[in-house]
Amino acid sequence: MSLNNMSLGTLVGKQYLFKWKAFAGVFNSMIALQLLAIVFSAGGVGQTGTSTGSVSIDLYYYSVDNVVGFTMVWAFFKSILITTKSYRNDDYLFVTNRLSSNLANILFVFSASVVAGLTAILSGYVIQMIQYVQGNTFLTEANPLSLGExxxxxxxxxxxxxxxxxxxxxxxxxxxxxxxxxxxxxxxxLGFLFVYDFNEPGMISMFKFYFKENIFWLFAMKILGTVLLLFAASMLVSNRLEVRK
Known part of the structure; x- marks a missing residue:
């Protein structure tokens, strides 16, 4: 079969596998940031204490919030990186077009997000292990989670x-x-972050729309719907780029 007759799915699949190899280095920076966040979290993200007589009790709270936050920063800049001209030019090793290139990039961003999200959550066990090694053996979960949770x-x-x-x-x-x-x-x-009043009703409503949803499947639908719109807008924008000569 001629390369000119290669199906879109096959082409996207080949580019996607190529991107996993070509972009493997971005996961090194992810691991480095997550390890840095674990170091910051190892001392606890909060503390409280009480004492009575000669007995004093200090409670330290641990979470993966810092790790998740650092991972989000990594995901943001990593996604910008793969849109740069040097990375786009790699696609021309294949018979390609804007659609297949964008679809392969989107699949990579999705896959990388799954890897990043799982490692961020699992870092909680690394933080616990550090406390055991340090001799802080009296550990307990404030709200033990079920497997489903x-x-x-x-x-x-x-x-x-x-x-x-x-x-x-x-x-x-x-x-x-x-x-x-x-x-x-x-x-x-940067100007928006410094100047905009985040207590505006519109911003508060948007925050509640995305972050205060109590029904999980509705939350998932909102996020996935927004993600699809963002990727669709990206594809429309990329179609305006000059054709590579």
């Missing part, structure tokens, strides 16, 4: 990381439209 939490973490990755991919695609946007967009984002 654990998987729900892991899935939610993956969705948040995927959401941030999709946002980074859109910003990276927009930046590629013109060189000046490399400066304009970061400045605009």
């Amino acid at each position: 654990w998987f729900t939490g892991a899935f939610a973490t993956i969705l948040y990381i995927l959401f941030i990755g999709a946002l980074g991919y859109l910003i990276g695609s927009v930046v590629q439209l013109h060189r000046t946007l490399v400066i304009i967009i970061p400045v605009a984002l």
Whole structure:
């Protein structure tokens, strides 16, 4: 069969596998950031204590919040990175088009988010192990999780990381439209963070829409729907890029 007749699915699959090999280095930075976050979390994310007479009790709280936060930062910049021209040019090792290239990138972002989310959640056991090694053997979970709750939490973490990755991919695609946007967009984002009043009703409503949903399947639908919109917008933006000569 001629390469010109290669199906879209086959082409996307080949590019996706190629990207796993070509982008393997980005996971090194993920591991480094997660280890750094574990170090920050090893001393506890909160503390309380009480004493009576000659007895004093100090309670330290541990969580993976720092690890998840660092992982989100990694996902954001990693997604921007794969939209850059040097990475896009790698696709031309194949018979390719904008659609297959974007689909392969999206699959990679999704897969990387799954890996990042699971390692972030599992880092909690690493933090516990560090406490055991240090001799802090009296450990207990404030609210022990069932297996179903654990998987729900892991899935939610993956969705948040995927959401941030999709946002980074859109910003990276927009930046590629013109060189000046490399400066304009970061400045605009920083200005927004410093100037905007996050207590505005609109921002509060958006925060509740995404982060205060009590029904998990509705939460998942909201995040996945937004992710699809972000990726669709990225594909529309990428179609405006000049054809490589």
